Amino acid sequence: MPPTDVKPLELSRYCVPFTPFKGKLEDAPICLVSTAAVRRADDRPFDTEGDTTWRVIGSDAEAKDLRYDDTHYDHACVDRDLNCVFPIDRVRELAKEGRVGALTARHFSLGFSQALRELRESTIPALVREVDRERPGAVLLTGG
Numbered sequence: 001m002p003p004t005d006v007k008p009l010e011l012s013r014y015c016v017p018f019t020p021f022k023g024k025l026e027d028a029p030i031c032l033v034s035t036a037a038v039r040r041a042d043d044r045p046f047d048t049e050g051d052t053t054w055r056v057i058g059s060d061a062e063a064k065d066l067r068y069d070d071t072h073y074d075h076a077c078v079d080r081d082l083n084c085v086f087p088i089d090r091v092r093e094l095a096k097e098g099r100v101g102a103l104t105a106r107h108f109s110l111g112f113s114q115a116l117r118e119l120r121e122s123t124i125p126a127l128v129r130e131v132d133r134e135r136p137g138a139v140l141l142t143g144g
Contacts, residue, residue: 032091058105
């Protein structure tokens with residue numbers, strides 16, 4: 001039986017606020033944020049048993065420069081093209097075509113974790129501050 005002084009974390013009370021996009025996508029810098037455990041090949045791997053850290057991926061990265069560390073989702077499509085979970089090459093192409101404003105300088109990826117309280121209280125607020133520093137016009141969230 002769990003200790004009586006530990007309260008469960010009720011994530012259902014913490015919905016994601018929806019803000020309608022009112023700008024022009026053609027002018028909006030895009031920041032990618034993923035939970036697919038994507039990282040640069042030379043960066044520290046994610047702990048596949050649980051990791052509440054994130055990795056920064058510069059806008060100069062291409063999918064061929066990236067790896068993923070996750071055993072909690074089907075990787076068939078990712079093995080063919082990492083852009084299906086971290087579409088950095090596709091967004092760059094859209095920016096060159098003038099369909100989106102640009103890529104922000106930094107993008108972010110988290111790995112698998114069941115430490116929901118730590119994610120909610122520490123990791124996500126810190127990550128949101130980093131995303132905000134990029135001044136994106138839009139954030140593209142992807143999952144694994």
